Amino acid sequence: MVEMQGLSKQWEGSPVLNEISFKMKPGERVAIVGPSGSGKSTILKLLAGLILPTKGHICLFGEKQTFLRLDQSNPPDVRLVFQNPALLASLTVEENVGFLLQRSGILNNEEIHQQVMFALKEVGLFDVASKFPGQLSGGMQKRVSFARALINETVDRNNRLPLLLYDEPTAGLDPIACTRIEDLIVKTTTLAGGSSIVVSHVLSTIERSSERIFLLYGGKFQWEGSIHEFRESKNPFVNQFRNGNLQGPMQPEDN
Template structure:
């Protein structure tokens, strides 16, 4: 990997202030019709954190990711990115740090090659030459373990490969504009639908991306036990749009919190009730 994509881990870490919040959600609420999926939620993420957001389906986890990404406006509350209040959506004003998102479905353009998918924003919104973009795409594809596939189409790839291509698209950045380099990555169910071996590959990749580039932080929404334990340092349990538990990964098996105990045991009896 060359220096043009990322700073070295040591240099990036030196520039990070782990005591100042990277992302702050204050009193965030969001409803869809009469369904209030996020309810006056407060959440703080610091530089270098690896955070899993877990909980039953339909409790607002993916909604929170989209609000953080600037793709969805909250109904109430304030959002601060690196201390700067965000007003509007991501297209209204640039955040002080880059935020990348990997969707549950790889969301690749079927009619475009892997190179065109990964380099899409660079082709559309930079003055880089085709040769420069090709070089950047090749570098990030190698980083995610997919060298030499730039000319393939999504239909030619397995589900796990498509996931990794979507990772490459999230982390590629314009070296002429360092602020484009994502400081935060948001993952929405990155191992959903994958077999255990493919899941392990994705989990290891997430950790590699995180640990190899200094202060890079991420939030990951997942239901999968192995993904929670292999990718997260801190866990936030969400139920009915509110945080019911917040603790380290090592505390999962020690806590008496009834929501956490029921979730990991799969018991139908408890505070989490199946919605019919």
């Protein structure tokens, strides 16, 4: 489903990712964790085809990715749910969620309305379709961005299932709003029939939304294992991350 091999990314000469490899099965939900600046968002942007690797390659659904997504003729279905919900302020909630469907022109207005209302209902939003993003709380805006990720904007010719990418989906939310978003990650991924990669620092998010964890530091995956192993592991990287210890193998670069 997803395979990265010997993947490296450098920004202006400084290496961020150093020959990382990664494999993911269809339907799997994984989390990537690691300190700020370790390159987690960079991995998501590479998978979403927003940037190209310096070295190595990415295969999605068995196809080697060699172009930026915008330059691909039959791009794989990869949906990136940003940390910031990035809703368009001048469009209503309904227009925001249906934006890509309108643009693709494969459905009529009534069909688009049905799909949008279904997606909003699934994320627990009612009576907000005609509101503007600025009229909603932060947690509700996040849910709108999840509703957007539920929309099948194209009829995929090869029946490929979507890959959903979530960048810090619960950053800045209170614990209850966090739980709601975590359950939505699982629900959205299951409803879309896809796989997901969650990038997060929040322990509850990591544990509730994924089955397997990768810990990124120093340009490499330093550890990989199940949620259960993550809780029990004596690995120094895992231990430091889990407990927020100052002492350990992970140190800020400017120290």
